[in-house]
Amino acid sequence: MKQTIFTIKHNVALTANVYEMALVGDTEGIASGQFVNIKIDGLYLRRPISVCDYSEDTLTLVYKVVGKGTEEMAKMVSGQKLDVLTGLGNGYDTAKSGSQPLLIGGGVGVPPMYALAKQLIEEGKKVNVILGFNSSDEIFYKNQFEALGAYVTVTTVDGSFGVKGFVTDALKNTGGYSYIYTCGPEVMLKAVYNAGETSGQYSFEERMGCGFGACMGCTCKTKYGNKRICKDGPVLEKEEIIW
Amino acid sequence: MVNTKISLCGIEIDNPVIPASGTFGFGYEFAELYDINCLGTFSFKGTTKDARFGNPTPRIAECSSGMLNAVGLQNPGVEKVISDELPKLAKVFNKKVMANVSGFAVEDYVYTCEKLDKEEQVGWLEVNISCPNVHGGGMSFGTSPESAYEVTKAVKAVTTKPVIIKLSPNVTDIASIAAACENAGADGISMINTLMGMRINLKTRKPIIANKTGGYSGPAILPVALRMVYQVYEAVKIPIVGMGGISTAEDVIEMMMAGATAVEVGAANLIEPYACKNIIDELPAVMERYGIKDLNEIIGGAH
Structure with a gap:
């Protein structure tokens, strides 16, 4: 810090x-x-x-x-x-990504995927990105991801742009993936958790007091023990998540 | 040169600034930022007999000039605190530390205090009979003179180190509770714990905090804390550790004038991680500005 x-x-x-x-x-x-x-x-x-x-x-x-x-x-x-x-916070661990990571961002969960995509592409990986929004007027950063060299699929709930539906409806469009990184609303994370076929890293949010591990304001239970979202997270491994 | 040294229950400390329990963990997060040996001491995370997860989240809410929290005494339990946390703490802090203890029955307090009393680095036991965020314990001991007396007496019987009882402001007559603690042999009083409060989310129409209520802390509560410390100073002879909204060196001086021998700084640490260091650095200059050569001369000076 x-x-x-x-x-x-x-x-x-x-x-x-x-x-x-x-x-x-x-x-x-x-x-x-x-x-x-x-x-x-x-x-x-x-x-x-x-x-x-x-x-x-x-x-x-x-x-x-x-x-x-x-x-x-x-x-x-x-x-x-x-x-x-x-x-x-801990941040994403790119060592586990494999050669074809899939990045899934929903709404305001899209931004953290950008620096990650950049890093993974610099590491020589083939990066697929699914960006989920409610409608076409809410879309942002599509061009920025494409400029990095990522393969971008956009989903909109109302079908006004890209694949109609949720991010999970675009999983089959990605042509296979080795690992999942995702950030978005909790219902979306849970849907990805259930539909995703590989391991992955999931980024959570919580109301925080300090943001650096002192106040215990944002603790959640995981299979690996209690974790402070601010200090031990916000990124959790798929295997440790308890919904 | 001004003197910031004070004696707290017979132990001299370099300055009266003490991070409050629950806002400073076991010190490591802050030790990454600055040498925490500049502190008078610090009160570590509230420890109970058994491990506790605490309350469900959300545990935190914003308020005017402050915040609500309902963490609910999350801690690994006294055995783990002694085996895991204290050895790590010793690596970053070489002074006596204040052990903060909470419980749900008199026997819990006795059990935990007796264990921590044997730890060399523990200088004081701060017995929290005022946690507003747990049910069936904590604050219920601090809301009547009789139960406050009972806990204090029982803890004093099994300990050798100074026992400071941490009081709740959520009572009708805090002075009578402080006096009961003194009569039971308490070596000091620390006050005030947080004020019980609530915030409601207008969109969901439900309390923001999962526990519904939380403890209000931050600069907003400083006047309440000052008033209560002032009242208790007139009711007891044992030293008072004053807390509630302290964020600046001026606040420290004001609290000492109300009757505090030392102060604890709580919520400010969460917003400004260097808060205690900044207060300590600024204290000598602020003392000079108000013509104070020795902090000991201002304790209770407002009376």
């Missing part, structure tokens, strides 16, 4: 309620699948947001406005400074 003051480079809307915020500052120690915890003026608890992308000096977050914290974030402008705790 590290505390860093970042400067907002841009904060732009990607859809009606999903925003992309680029932050300039020290990104050392940040990994895919981790999250950062942001201090927001006027609110007491920091707000945990998953890492979408990072480079040597820029951290990119893609977040959906769902409550007070993200409402405040959406109003922020370039040049503003943010107090951020980085390097939080």
Whole structure:
């Protein structure tokens, strides 16, 4: 964990309620699948947001406005400074991916898949991605994933774009996979858990107090014992999950 | 040069700043960030006789200038704390630590305190009779002078180290409960635990916290804590460890003026992981600003 003051480079809307915020500052120690915890003026608890992308000096977050914290974030402008705790959570382990990993992101679970896809492609793996949305106007980052060289399938619940249905309805379109990485709403994770034919890593979310393992505010039970989603997660192995 | 050293129940500590139980784990997470030996001491995660998972999640909710928590005393149980946590803690902290103990029956408190009393690194036993987030124990011992007396007496009978009783603010007359603890032989009082509260999710129309109620902490409760410490200072002679919303060096001084010999810092650690270090670093300059040469001279100074 590290505390860093970042400067907002841009904060732009990607859809009606999903925003992309680029932050300039020290990104050392940040990994895919981790999250950062942001201090927001006027609110007491920091707000945990998953890492979408990072480079040597820029951290990119893609977040959906769902409550007070993200409402405040959406109003922020370039040049503003943010107090951020980085390097939080375990992140994804790419050593287990095999040669053809499948990445499944649902809605606001899409962003963490981006840095992971980038990393897996750099490691020479053939990456298939399924991005699930409710409808075509909610789609974001499809082009960004394609630009990385990933094979992208989009699903929409209303059928307005791509495969009609849920992410699990596109599993057969992927032409086989060696491992699954996924992030999204819990009902989606459970559907992937049941339909997925390989092992995998599942990223969970929970209301947090500190975000770095001190308060025990986000503990869940797993087959490997009690785990703090913030410190021992947010990524759990398929084999340890208890629904 | 100002003096920040104080004596807490006969043990001298470098400064009165103590991270509160439940906000500092067993110290390791913070030791990754700074040398936690700068602390006066710290109160480790509430420990019970048996291992506890705690309450279902969500356990946390945002509030005005604070938060609710209903963790429910998640801990690995006293045997594991002694075998696993204390040896790891000793690697990052070389001072005496405060052992925080909770229970569901007088015998639980006796069992856990007796074990921890034998641990060399334990300097004080902080007996929590005020947890608002567990049912059938915890706070029920801290809500009447009789049961507070009973627990204190029983723990004192099996321990050699200073016993500090942690009190609940969710009572009608905290001073009478503090006095009962003193009469039973308590060496100190720590106060206040969290205030029972609730938040409701407008979309689901249900309480946000799975336990329904949670304990309110953070800067919002500082005035309540100050008032109660002030009242208890007039009712007992034993030292008081004041807590509730402390986030700055000024808050430390204010709490000491109300009657606290030392202070605990809780929720602030979760929001600002360097909170205690920052308070300790700023304390000498803030003391000078208010013409304080020695912290001992301001304890109870507001009376």
